[in-house]
Amino acid sequence: MSADARFFGHAGPLSLTTIAAAVSGAFDGDPERCFSGVASLEAATSQEVSFCEAPRYAAALRATRAGVVLVTHALAGQVPPGCVAIICASPSAAFGKVALLFHPRPVPQGRIHPTAVVAPDAVIGEGTEIGPMSVIGAGARIGEGCLIGPLVTVGPGVVLGKGCILHSHASISHAICAEGVVLHPGARVGQEGFGFTLAPDGRFETAPQLGLVEIGRGVEIGANSCVDRGALVNTVLGEGTRLDNLVQVGHNVRTGRGCIMVAQVGVSGSTVMGDYVSAGGQAGFSGHLSIGDRARIGAQSGVITDLPARAEVFGTPAAPIREVFRSLQVLKRLTAESRHVRKREAE
C-alpha cells in the first residue's frame, strides 16, 4: 500500500541519488533510477522504498519486492537480488526522511479564513494560516508559519511560537508555547485545575488557579488530552515531550525534556519529572512526586512514591519490575500447590 493520493500530498518520482543523499546513505545501483513512494516491506512494489532495522524482520526483508530498502550494515546481506540496499545507521529514521520527500507535510497558506473570528489586537505572524470558524482571543500572539485548523480556540493572551500546529477542535488558553508545538484534535490546554476547599456549608470552593501552562519547543499533545494550568506556579511540559491521546496532566506538573506519556496516562498535580521519563499506557502518578531522569513506568502502573533515575517499575503500587514479576511467579506456584493439597486432601 502506498499513501492514498486523496489524503496525502505527493512529490516525485525521485531518483536513487536524491533518496540516498537525503539519508546520507551508501548504495550500489543506477543513480538515475526513479521511485514513486514508500511502503512496508510486505506491501512495497519495485517502484517503492522500504526499510528494515531489526533482525526480527529479516524474513520479511528476504521476501520483499521493494525497489529500494534502507538497511543497517548488518542486514544488508539479506536484501534480495534486484533490490537496491541503502546502508544507514538508523533505517527507521532514514525512512522517515524519505517519506517526507515523497509526502511533504502540508504548508500553511498564510490565509485567515473569512469565517474565523480574530481579535483586532491579536498579532498573527507572517505566513500563518487560520482555518474556518476558529476564534483567536484578545492580545494573543501567534508566531510565523503556524497552521491553525478549523474550529480551534486560542484564548486571550496566549503566545504561540513559530511553526506551531493546532489541529481542528483544539483549545488553548492561559499558555505560552515555544516553537513547533503541536496540538492534535480536541486537545485541551490551559483550563482550570482540579483544586478546591470545603466551605463550612459543605460546598466546594474552587482554589485559585492563577498559573499558566508553559510548553517547550516541539512538544506534541495528543487528541483529546488535557493539560491544566497551574494554581500558583506554572504547569510545564519540557522541550520535546510527547503526550499520546487522552492523557491527563494536572496543575503544577513539570516534565523535563523528551518525556513520553502513552495514551490514557494520568499525572496528578505537582508531580515533577526529569528528562526522558516514559510511561506506558494507562499508567498513573499520584501528586507531589519526584520522578528521576529516564525512569520507565510500565503500562497501567500506579506510581505512589518518588522514583530514582532509570528506575523501571510496574504494578500498583508500582515496584521494581523484576520484583513484581517474581512475586507473580511465587503466587502462581503457591496457588498451584494449594490445588495439589486440596486434591490430596480430597482423595
Next chain:
Amino acid sequence: MSADARFFGHAGPLSLTTIAAAVSGAFDGDPERCFSGVASLEAATSQEVSFCEAPRYAAALRATRAGVVLVTHALAGQVPPGCVAIICASPSAAFGKVALLFHPRPVPQGRIHPTAVVAPDAVIGEGTEIGPMSVIGAGARIGEGCLIGPLVTVGPGVVLGKGCILHSHASISHAICAEGVVLHPGARVGQEGFGFTLAPDGRFETAPQLGLVEIGRGVEIGANSCVDRGALVNTVLGEGTRLDNLVQVGHNVRTGRGCIMVAQVGVSGSTVMGDYVSAGGQAGFSGHLSIGDRARIGAQSGVITDLPARAEVFGTPAAPIREVFRSLQVLKRLTAESRHVRKREAE
C-alpha cells in the same frame, strides 16, 4: 417516567395490534386498545408499554402497573391481571423496536446550514443534513441521508457511506466509512498515530503516518474516543464494532466484526482482534498482539500476550479469570494465616 417531549420526538398513540405486529408477538387482549409510550416496569403507567426479560426482575414484573409488558414465554405467568402480555423471544430487543415506534430517531432534513463551510468539490448525498458551523473538506464524499451535527469537521477526501451520523464536535480525517457509521460528540478519527524515532540530537521525529482509518458498516465510536490512522497499513474497525466513550485505538489496530470496547479501553498499535472480542472498562492491550474471536477481557485488565479464541481473562498481566480469582483466594488465606501467626507469637 415516559420520554420527555422537549427532547424526544413522539408518535402515537399506537394500538395493541400495531405494537404486537412490530415485534411479531402473540397477545391476548383488545387489539384496538391504544398506548402512549414506553417506560420501565417500575415507572410505567397503564398507558405505557414495558418489558421483562430476566427472572431476576420477576418481582418488579408482578408489581408493575404497565398496560402492556413484552415478556418471554417463561415469565408470562407472572404478568399481573389487567396488564397485557406480549410474548416475544427477546423482550429487550422487542422493547427497542416498540420504543422506536413511539420515539422515532431524528430524520435528516436534507438542508445544509448556511454557516457550514463546504468545499466546492465535496459531494454531498441526497437528503444529507449538515449543521451550523460544520466544515467539509475538499474532495470529501458524503453519502445519502447522513446527519452531520453542528461544529463537525470532515477532512479532505473523507468518504462516508449512506446514513452515517456525526454528532456535534466530532472530527474525522484520513478515513473511509461504510454505511451507518455513528460518531458520538467529540469523537476523533484519523489523526496521526503515536510513532517516532529518536534523532541523534535527542529530538523525536514523527514516523510516517501515511495510512487511513477504514470503518465498517454500523460501527459506533463513543464520545471523545480516539481512533488514530495507520502508519503504513490502515487502522480497521470491523463491521458493527462499538466503542464506548473515551476509548483509545492506536495506529494499525484491526478489529473484527462486532467487537465491544467499554469506556476508557486502550488498544496499542498494531494489535489485531478477531470477531466479537469484548473488553471491559479501562482494560488495556499492548501493541502487536493477536486476540482470538470472542475473547472476553475483564474490566481494567492489562493484556500483554496473545489470546486464543474464547479466552476469558482478568488482571494485569491478564490471565485466565479463574486462576486470577484462585490466586486472590490463596493470597487472602495466607494473609489471614500470617495474622494468626503474629498473634500467637505475640501471646
Next chain:
Amino acid sequence: MSADARFFGHAGPLSLTTIAAAVSGAFDGDPERCFSGVASLEAATSQEVSFCEAPRYAAALRATRAGVVLVTHALAGQVPPGCVAIICASPSAAFGKVALLFHPRPVPQGRIHPTAVVAPDAVIGEGTEIGPMSVIGAGARIGEGCLIGPLVTVGPGVVLGKGCILHSHASISHAICAEGVVLHPGARVGQEGFGFTLAPDGRFETAPQLGLVEIGRGVEIGANSCVDRGALVNTVLGEGTRLDNLVQVGHNVRTGRGCIMVAQVGVSGSTVMGDYVSAGGQAGFSGHLSIGDRARIGAQSGVITDLPARAEVFGTPAAPIREVFRSLQVLKRLTAESRHVRKREAE
C-alpha cells in the same frame, strides 16, 4: 510569581483592612497598608499575600518574604518578622477569597456574538453572554448571567439555571441543569448511553436511551469528561459534585451531593452513590452497584461490589485498603523467602 496580567483580571491594590474583612480574620498591623496580589509562600514578595495551613509547610512559612500570610492560630508564631499574620480558621479557604478580590472571575457581558446561531424560540436570560460560533437549539432555556464560551453546543430543549458557565467546545443535550453548573472545555453531556441488544443476524441494535441528565447546583464537569443520558431513568449528578478531566459517567448513574471523581475515573451504568463519595484517579466502578456515603476509593481501584458508608478500599477487585496492603506485605515476604530457599538450594 503573581498572576500574569495578560491572562487574569486584576483589582487592587487593596488595604489590609479590606483583605482581613473578606476573611473575617484578626491581624496586628497598619490597616491602611496596601498589597497588590497573591502568591505562594516561596514566590510572594512584600507586596503580596500568601497562606499557610499545614505544619509541613512551616519551614517555607519561616522563610517567606510575603507581606501578609493567612495562617492558623497554631502556626502564627512562625510568621517571620515584618510579615503581617492574619489568623483564620481555614487559611486555604481564606486565601481563595482573597485571590478572588485581586483576580475577580470574568463577568458575563450580556452579549450574544453575531456569529452564534440561536434558535428563535430559545430563551436567553438577562445578562447571559454567548460566544462566537456557539449553537443554541430550539426551545433551550438558558438562565440569567450565564457565560457560554465560543464553539459550544446547547441542544434543543436543554435547561440551564442561573450563572452556569460552559467553556469552549463543551456540548450539552438532553439535560436539565440547576444554577451555577460549570462545563469545562470539551465536556460532553447528554449523549446516548452504551446499551444495545444482539439481533438474530449478529448486529447490535441500540437500546432505547430516552432519559435525560439532571445536574445539581454547582456541579462541575472537567475537560473532555463524558456524562451519558439515562436509558429509561435519568442520569443524576447531585449538588456540588465535581468531576475532574476525562471522567466517564455511564447512563442511569446517580451521585449524591458533593461526590469527587478524580481524572479518568469511570462509572458504569446504573451505579448509585451516596453523598461525598470520592474516587481517586483512574478508579473504575462496575454497573448496578450501590456505594455508601463518604466511601473513599483509591486511585486505579476497581470496585465490583456494593460498598458501605465510609468504606476505604483499594485495588482490583477493590478491598479494604488495610487488607490490600497487608496482603502486599505478605506476598513480598514470601517472595523474599522464596529467593533465600533457592539460594540455599543452589549452594
